Amino acid sequence: MKPLQNKIGGTDIGKLLRNCPYFESMIAAKKFGRLRISPKFQFSGKIFDINSAMQTKNITFLLVLLTLIYGASCASQETNSVAHNNGDSTHLPPVETKSPNSDYKPAFPEQTRIGGVKTTTPYKVEKIAGSLGAPFGIVTMPDGRLMVTLKSGYMEIHDADGKLVKKIAGFPDVLFEGQGGLLDVAFDPNFGSNKMIYWSYAEKYQDGSLTAVAKGQLNEAAGKVENVSVIFRATPPTNSTLQYGSRLQFDKDGNLFVSVGEKSITSARVQAQDLNSYLGKIVKITTDGKPAAGNPFLNQAGAKPEIFSYGHRNPDGLDINPETGELWEAEFGPRGGDEINLIHAGKNYGWPVITYGIEYSGEKVGEGIQQKAGMEQPVYYWDPVISPCGICFYKGDAIPEWKNNLFVAALSGKHVDRLVIKDNKVVGEERLLTDKDQRFRDVTYLNNMLYAITDGGDIYRISKK
Ligand SMILES: [Ca+2]
Numbered sequence: 001m002k003p004l005q006n007k008i009g010g011t012d013i014g015k016l017l018r019n020c021p022y023f024e025s026m027i028a029a030k031k032f033g034r035l036r037i038s039p040k041f042q043f044s045g046k047i048f049d050i051n052s053a054m055q056t057k058n059i060t061f062l063l064v065l066l067t068l069i070y071g072a073s074c075a076s077q078e079t080n081s082v083a084h085n086n087g088d089s090t091h092l093p094p095v096e097t098k099s100p101n102s103d104y105k106p107a108f109p110e111q112t113r114i115g116g117v118k119t120t121t122p123y124k125v126e127k128i129a130g131s132l133g134a135p136f137g138i139v140t141m142p143d144g145r146l147m148v149t150l151k152s153g154y155m156e157i158h159d160a161d162g163k164l165v166k167k168i169a170g171f172p173d174v175l176f177e178g179q180g181g182l183l184d185v186a187f188d189p190n191f192g193s194n195k196m197i198y199w200s201y202a203e204k205y206q207d208g209s210l211t212a213v214a215k216g217q218l219n220e221a222a223g224k225v226e227n228v229s230v231i232f233r234a235t236p237p238t239n240s241t242l243q244y245g246s247r248l249q250f251d252k253d254g255n256l257f258v259s260v261g262e263k264s265i266t267s268a269r270v271q272a273q274d275l276n277s278y279l280g281k282i283v284k285i286t287t288d289g290k291p292a293a294g295n296p297f298l299n300q301a302g303a304k305p306e307i308f309s310y311g312h313r314n315p316d317g318l319d320i321n322p323e324t325g326e327l328w329e330a331e332f333g334p335r336g337g338d339e340i341n342l343i344h345a346g347k348n349y350g351w352p353v354i355t356y357g358i359e360y361s362g363e364k365v366g367e368g369i370q371q372k373a374g375m376e377q378p379v380y381y382w383d384p385v386i387s388p389c390g391i392c393f394y395k396g397d398a399i400p401e402w403k404n405n406l407f408v409a410a411l412s413g414k415h416v417d418r419l420v421i422k423d424n425k426v427v428g429e430e431r432l433l434t435d436k437d438q439r440f441r442d443v444t445y446l447n448n449m450l451y452a453i454t455d456g457g458d459i460y461r462i463s464k465k
């Protein structure tokens with residue numbers, strides 16, 4: 001009988017046996033290739049000697065061995081086909097290839113630099129409007145059109161093909177300076193009948209400025225909002241015109257989430273941890289600006305009752321996950337440490353105590369820690385940053401692999417990021433529209449399509465081809 005080869009049909013027998021859960025190899029695998037010893041295996045409690053099995057033609061043992069080799073060979077081929085196809089697979093390398101700013105380690109493997117994915121359904125990207133000004137938001141209207149907010153202080157209604165329908169004015173003065181201006185807009189759950197809209201903006205207030213929320217009735221024919229009132233002010237005002245937030249998002253109960261930044265100055269930064277300040281918070285209010293029922297700090301002395309979550313830096317993206325009904329958030333980190341968070345009532349998201357980023361100067365932030373008991377970990381983080389701004393979930397079926405994926409408009413990253421979410425973890429990442437070389441400010445979902453707007457005021461529509 002010929003000596004056994006160490007490979008049969010391309011399968012390394014030594015490797016197979018090392019990996020096989022049913023065998024406990026009683027030989028040194030490295031010697032197995034040359035078969036200088038008499039290899040013995042324990043299988044189901046019995047000891048088999050491979051050479052004597054060959055000599056005595058122990059058919060049962062040889063059949064078991066060949067079956068295992070064949071099975072391993074098939075499994076190996078399956079692994080290869082996944083690794084080599086170009087599909088929606090997490091076996092592609094991570095999309096980020098640049099070095100991180102620090103050697104901080106993630107709290108769990110899926111928290112950063114997840115494997116890449118690639119959309120396989122053919123899709124097309126169209127630029128459907130251009131040079132609108134300096135936008136902050138592109139928001140789907142209940143009637144299937146789009147409302148674009150312009151930071152200088154007005155809005156525009158565009159149809160689903162990008163055509164300007166109406167310019168809307170009549171808003172209270174905004175502080176159009178730094179990162180301030182007219183920011184986001186949201187539509188009342190009963191907009192069809194009451195025409196109420198809500199918007200956030202940077203407001204001059206006392207000797208500084210703050211993030212404010214107002215509401216009013218949209219009179220489209222007249223091109224203006226009417227019966228305007230301010231319903232919320234994120235005090236205290238500061239002398240910074242940076243990092244106001246802010247996104248608005250209605251929940252299923254008709255209450256409004258408002259994200260508020262911490263203004264990017266040292267004196268305000270620490271207030272993200274202070275429940276008696278609105279800076280660095282997500283608040284939840286009624287349409288009259290009152291604390292929403294069930295808010296976590298309603299009965300806590302010294303805490304603002306509108307606060308829903310705290311410890312945020314500059315949260316500029318909010319959307320509700322259509323699968324779970326929970327609020328998801330995107331937040332600018334410092335140098336490194338941009339975050340995606342799953343927002344739960346009363347939770348502390350850590351800034352500026354924990355972060356995966358460092359100061360712009362290169363110093364560590366605070367004690368330079370990334371994890372702490374009582375503080376929430378981001379679902380995902382980027383280092384280096386991509387500057388995640390507006391976000392939306394893809395709620396349609398036209399591009400099947402996109403269903404319930406989270407899309408993130410990236411400013412410095414100059415792309416629209418696609419995150420595949422499974423069980424509240426990111427399991428794949430793809431960068432879209434990288435060839436446009438544009439800072440993406442916001443992205444919204446409408447009728448199986450995505451609409452993304454750039455800092456230059458261009459609207460891109462992404463749809464199935
Ligand atoms: Ca955080």
